[in-house]
Amino acid sequence: MNAETPKTRHCHECGNENIVEGVVVTQSNYRGDVALAFTSMRIFTGSAALSADVCRKCGTVLRFYVDEPDLPWITR
Ligand SMILES: [Zn+2]
Numbered sequence: 363m364n365a366e367t368p369k370t371r372h373c374h375e376c377g378n379e380n381i382v383e384g385v386v387v388t389q390s391n392y393r394g395d396v397a398l399a400f401t402s403m404r405i406f407t408g409s410a411a412l413s414a415d416v417c418r419k420c421g422t423v424l425r426f427y428v429d430e431p432d433l434p435w436i437t438r
Contacts, residue, residue, distance in 0.1 A: 365436050367438050371415075371424070372425070373417035373419065373420060373422050373424065374422070375417065375420055376417065376419050376420040376422070377418065378418065378419035379387060380417070381415055381416070381417055381418070381424060382415070382416050382419040383413075383415045383429055384414075384417050385398050385411045385413060386398070386402040386411060386412075386413060386416070387412035387413065387414055387426065389410070390430070395424045398414055398416065399424070410428040410429070410430060410433055411428065411429065412426055412427070412428060413426070413427055413428065413429065414427075415427075
């Protein structure tokens, strides 16, 4: 193992390697819950878009992240 190890990602739950990266997290049309977007809506005003990496086989979300980590975040 070293820094040159190929970036092969797999689901930690089912082992599947079919991971879709950068899924947009938005608000569900159906119930107002926070949701993973499956359309191309990506613009949010005053907040950073949240992305997720999702296993296409079992639906596990491997991680949540933002594209710009170094923003003046509001914390509790
Ligand atoms: Zn999986």
